[in-house]
Amino acid sequence: MVHSQTESATSGPPASAAVVTSDEDLGGWLESLAQLVSTPAEFREETIDRRTALDMLRCSEAVIDALVENGLPCSGAAGEERFDRWDLFNVALYSRSRRSIPELSALVVARAAAEKPPTWVERREVRLTLSLQCTRPDGCADHPEWLVRPPQPERFDGSITPWRASTPLEAATVVGTIVHARTAFELAATVVTCGAARSIRSAPVRTLFWEIVHGMRFQVLPHALAIQTDRIARHGAVDCTAVARLLGARCEDAGLETRVEKGLLLTMLGIDNHAWLEVKDDDGQWKPIDCSLAMISLGSAIPNPAFAQFCLGSQFNRVLPFACPLEEPIIEHTCGAVRRAVDVRVSISGLHSN
């Protein structure tokens, strides 16, 4: 699960949804804060104001006050604080509030992981609609360009219908090529994903997988940090990109071929950017290894060791691979010669599985 700087998969409710917390609620927040691996100074983005923090955390002002009083790093005067987005996300992730957006995002993954094993590999068909909009307040600047990387469901035995785009665009020109359009638009397609249960033969890979899964903490990270493998090993917290690269580096030290792949995680809440490692196993087959999903399951209130084992070599039917360089976003937008954040609204409907 990654929160990219240029893609936003979910949007929160208004701040009015915040509720009065109880002492018990506060305990979860403070415990999470005590365990937080804070974003290092050179990667911090202290740009989130109180109102935005309330939207993300879906908590009361009292919780924010308590977090600040107990050491949540921030800048600015009291009441006008600016918080680092990654710190906020990670505090919320382990808050046990059962309301925060990060926690609910992880919860849907943990719940899928807690279901019966056949549900991880069954064929799933969903209608995926992406509504894309430039986030520049005044709309697109000059020379707007959009690029949507092409999905590759066939890599995981799936398929996708041709994309349909809202007018005036032609979908065929949007996906996989740069399109010039000063507008918001929608892309829709029916996606079939399939899983497959496999295991890893290589003993070193199995050992390295469990060392990382049990030895690191799952948190979201700034991409610039996530790609610094040496730094990540000392940092102690990993996201999907960081852990894929870290495991990849260690597997290569052990003499194995690896590659980091990228795609979307299709969940009940929409999409999350995702990355995982693929290793050429002793039988010559390339197999996915998904440490981050294993860590999310094991770190949840409903841990499932069988799912964590599944993540060692199997393909999960909620993952849609994309042909996308690791360093690049799946959906990219530039206008006024500046890369802009994209507001991505997602609708997933019509689930059929068998």
Added chain:
Amino acid sequence: MTVPSDAVADELRGLIARMSPKNVKSVSAGERLVEDLGYDSLTLIELAVAIEDRFDLPAISEEEAMRIRTVGDLERFIANPHGSAVNGA
């Protein structure tokens, strides 16, 4: 068709109304969670968690959740969580 007791149905409807993004005072069986009561994917997950906690239910699966469209579907689900939630399904 299995239905919950009046007390359970009343409590469920109260919960759905309180958590509705539209802040409605009451709900009826035929009302749709998304179109009529303003729920989105995030608030639906939150509602599912609250219902599981309150009525001591196992986690509502992804497939079950996607089939639940109305207040009545939810009432039938909590009355018979291992059966079908949807009329005619």
